[in-house]
Amino acid sequence: MLNKVYDWIDERLDITPLWRDVADHEVPEHVNPAHHFSAFVYCFGGLTFFVVVIQVLSGMFLSMYYVPDIERAWESVYYLQNQVAFGQIVRGMHHWGASIVIVMMFLHTLRVFFQGAYKKPRELNWIVGVLIFFVMLALGLTGYLLPWDMKALNATKVTLDIAQSTPLIGDMLKTLLSGDEHIVGAETLTRFFAIHVFFLPAALLGLIGLHFLMIRKQGISGPL
Template sequence: MMQKMYDWVDERLNITPMWRDLADHEVPEHVNPAHHFSAFVYCFGGLTFFITVIQILSGMFLTMYYVPDVINAYESVKYLQNEVAFGVIVRGMHHWGASLVIVMMFLHTLRVFFTGAYKKPRELNWVVGVLIFFVMLGLGFTGYLLPWDNTAYFATKVGVQIADSVPFIGPYVKTLLTGGDILGAQTLTRFFAIHVFFLPGALLGLLGAHFVMIRSQGISGPL
């Protein structure tokens, strides 16, 4: 049955050549853990992407129950954890995954730096990777406020004050984030929009560019 469906789609879209091009792509020997133990450091990028996929899928699940207003935000999170089947597990995955993805990105960045993988012809890919890192930090920061409890509120308040202290653009960044003089309904709505729409859109675009350049330039060589 599955073969018939695949043949039907392949007959119309001719996807077999594209799939074979990906599947038959040779992996360099120095990134094969079976041959070199040090090749495990080349897995950091793939693990980062794997966790990112988990974050996206779990975030989509959480969005179905989350209510982004100051009256119902905390109650919706509480309902998700206590009433929805597997809700506490999915939220736990999203919560801890937000920290783990930053750790893995940091390790991946260290690997790229210390193996010289940022050098010619991969300078642009290094810039894209750094931008992805900042987008991930933004996702972590904007997502922290969404439960709308005391910890999230005061931690975000400190973060906004730090942004306000940036020379020249600080006050504008603060106004953009808070929507006013204090953290309130406008702030929560903006953080939700930035966390769910703007930053994920930027992330997907940057990841697409990142993978296209990796595919074009190949995996970098050993140190």
Template sequence: MLQRLYDWVDERVDITPLWRDIADHEVPEHVNPAHHFSAFVYCFGGLTFFITVIQILSGMFLTMYYVPDIENAWKSVYYLQREVAYGQIVRGMHHWGASLVIVMLFLHTLRVFFQGAYKKPRELNWVIGVLLFFVMLGLGFTGYLLPWDNKAYFATQVGLEIAAATPFIGDAIRTLLAGDPSIVGAQTLTRFFAIHVFFLPAALFGLMAFHFILIRKQGISGPL
């Protein structure tokens, strides 16, 4: 049955070469922990990706209940947490995943750094990685405000003060993020929500695609 379905699609869109190109690569011995235990350090990029997928899926379910306005944001999170079936679990996954993904990202970056895997020809992928790092931090910063509790409110105020201390363009950055009149308020919440669920995820998808295409083109870096 499945084979017939596959053949039907394949006859029309020729998908075999596509997935063969993705799947037909041998894992080199030096990245296989079964051969060298220390090769486990190569898992951190994949784990970063795995948690990112969990963040996207859990986040999609959170938006079914979350209301991005200052009257209802906290109440909607409270309702999700206390009343909605599995709401506590989905929110918990998103909450803990947000921290864990930064840990994995950091370990991945350390692996690449200490193995010198950023050297020619992989400099561009390092730069893309740095952009990915900023996007991830941005997701953390904007997501933190969304529950609209005291901790979120004052942490965001501190974060915006830090951004405002940037030479020359600091005030402009704060106004762009916080809205006018540059204090954490109704506009800040809607902006942070838009940045958290549209702008940064869009950047994340593009950069991750670029990151993976380059890894496939260049192959994993050689043994030390």
């Protein structure tokens, strides 16, 4: 039955070469931890991606309950945490995942750096990596405000002050992030929310797509 469905689709869209391209691709021996244990360092990028997927999925579920409004944000998180079935575990995954993903990305960057994998011909992918790095840090900063508790408010005050200290465009940047009044208020929350759930994830997924396309095109570096 499944075979027939597959054949029906394949006849029309010629999908076999698509998955064959991935399935027949041989993983080089020097990146396979089954051959040399030290090759586990090549897994850091994939593990980072795994946590990114967890963050996206858990974030989608959180957004079903979260209310980006200064009167109700804290309460909506409290409700999610204490009343909603599996709410605590989903929030916990997103909370811990946010830190783990930064650690994993950092380990991956160290691997790429110390093996010199950023050198020709992979300079462009290193640059894409640096952009990803900033997007990930910005995701952490914007997400931190959303629970709207004292820790979030105080941390975001510091974030805005740091943004303001940028030479030349500091004031503009602070207005862009926090609104005209330059305080952590209603406008800041809706902006951080939009940036955290729409702008940055879209940018991140696009950049990761580019990252993977280049890896596929160039192959993995090494052996050393």
